Amino acid sequence: xxxxxxxxxxxxxxxxxxxxxxxxxxxxxxxxxxxxxxxxxxxxxxxxxxxxxxxxxxxxxxxxxxxxxxxxxxxxxxxxxxxxxxxxxxxxxxxxxxxxxxxxxxxxxxx
Amino acid sequence: xxxxxxxxxxxxxxxxxxxxxxxxxxxxxxxxxxxxxxxxxxxxxxxxxxxxxxxxxxxxxxxxxxxxxxxxxxxxxxxxxxxxxxxxxxxxxxxxxxxxxxxxxxxxxxxxxxxxxx
Numbered sequence: 001x002x003x004x005x006x007x008x009x010x011x012x013x014x015x016x017x018x019x020x021x022x023x024x025x026x027x028x029x030x031x032x033x034x035x036x037x038x039x040x041x042x043x044x045x046x047x048x049x050x051x052x053x054x055x056x057x058x059x060x061x062x063x064x065x066x067x068x069x070x071x072x073x074x075x076x077x078x079x080x081x082x083x084x085x086x087x088x089x090x091x092x093x094x095x096x097x098x099x100x101x102x103x104x105x106x107x108x109x110x111x
Numbered sequence: 112x113x114x115x116x117x118x119x120x121x122x123x124x125x126x127x128x129x130x131x132x133x134x135x136x137x138x139x140x141x142x143x144x145x146x147x148x149x150x151x152x153x154x155x156x157x158x159x160x161x162x163x164x165x166x167x168x169x170x171x172x173x174x175x176x177x178x179x180x181x182x183x184x185x186x187x188x189x190x191x192x193x194x195x196x197x198x199x200x201x202x203x204x205x206x207x208x209x210x211x212x213x214x215x216x217x218x219x220x221x222x223x224x225x226x227x228x229x
Contacts, residue, residue, distance in 0.1 A: 006153075032213045032216060034216075036218075036220075042222055043113060043115070043201050043203070043220030043221050043223055044154070044201070044218075044220045045113065045220065046219070049213055049217065051213055089154060093216045098156075098159070098167045099144070099156065099216070100156065101146075101153055101154040101156065102153060103153030
C-alpha cells in the first residue's frame with residue numbers, strides 16, 4: 001500500500017512558465033509534508049514544507065498547497081528555470097518521525 | 112554539502128557476498144535513516160535509528176541489518192547479496208525523532224553509495 005503517490009513520473013515545461021507537481025496521500029495521520037529535490041549523482045535536498053494545519057506555504061519561487069479534504073498537495077514553481085530541472089520527491093511525515101516518500105517526478109525545464 | 116558523509120561512494124561485489132555501508136550524520140543530528148533507490152524507483156525507506164536505538168522499520172530484508180553506534184555513525188550491513196540488491200543506498204539524518212515539530216524532522220541526505228552486485 002503506497003501511502004504517498006506522485007502519479008506523474010515526468011513533467012516538461014518551458015522556461016518562465018509555471019511548473020505544478022502533484023502528490024496524493026492516503027494516511028490522514030501525516031503531520032508534515034515536505035518536498036525534496038534531487039539532482040543526478042547527489043542525494044535529495046530539502047526544498048519546502050508545510051504543516052498539516054496550514055493550506056499554503058511560500059518561499060520565493062516555490063509554493064506548496066495542501067488540500068486536506070482531498071488528501072492532495074502540490075508544488076508550484078513560478079517562474080520555472082532550467083536549473084530547476086531535477087527529480088522532485090514528495091514526502092509525508094508523522095509526528096512520530098516516520099517519513100514516507102513518493103516515487104518522484106522528473107521535471108525538465110526547457111530554455 | 113549536506114554534512115552527511117557516506118562511504119564508500121561506489122561498491123562492486125559478487126553475489127553471495129557481504130558488504131558494509133557507512134554513514135556519518137550531520138553534527139548534532141541524532142536520527143539516522145537508510146533508504147534504497149533501485150533503478151527508476153522511488154526512495155524505499157529501510158530503517159531509522161535514533162540515538163542508538165532502532166526507531167522505525169520499513170521494507171528491510173532479513174538479509175540486511177543496521178546499527179547506530181555511540182558516536183552516532185551508522186552502518187548498513189547487506190549479506191548474501193543478490194543481483195537485485197544493486198541500487199543506490201542513501202543515508203539521511205535529522206535532529207529529532209518524534210514530537211519535535213517540522214524542523215526536527217527535515218532529513219539531510221548524503222550523496223549515496225552505489226552498490227553493484229555482479
